[in-house]
Amino acid sequence: MVRTPLTPEERERGERLGRLLREARASTGRSMLDVATCSGLSAETLRKIETGRAPTPAFFTVAALAATLGLSLDDLLQRCALLPVEEAA
Structure with missing residues (x-):
């Protein structure tokens, strides 16, 4: 199965999610x-999410990280909504 390439907006959303998690x-x-272990992840997986190299983590991964960090999934959803990305001219 071939995965459809991510759009610029999806990549930016993944970077934003990573930034929010890293800041939290x-x-x-x-x-x-510590956060990775408490969330049931490897530190490398968390690193990839935080740096945007894994821009589409599974829902339960995000939910586990949110619970570990005391974040609201509703707040993350609002702050990670798809936004238009302007293409370089």
Whole structure:
């Protein structure tokens, strides 16, 4: 099965999600390893999500990270809504 390439908007949304998760983790003072372990993920998976290299993590992955970091899924949904990305001229 071939996966459809992500649109620029989807890639940007993944980067935004990663940034929000990284900022939330930093604000708690928790390490990447601690958050990953508590969420049932590897530190490498969390690193990929935080850096936008894994822009479409599974719902249950995002839910586990949100629970670990004390984030609202509703808030994440609103802050990660698809936004138009202007193409370089």
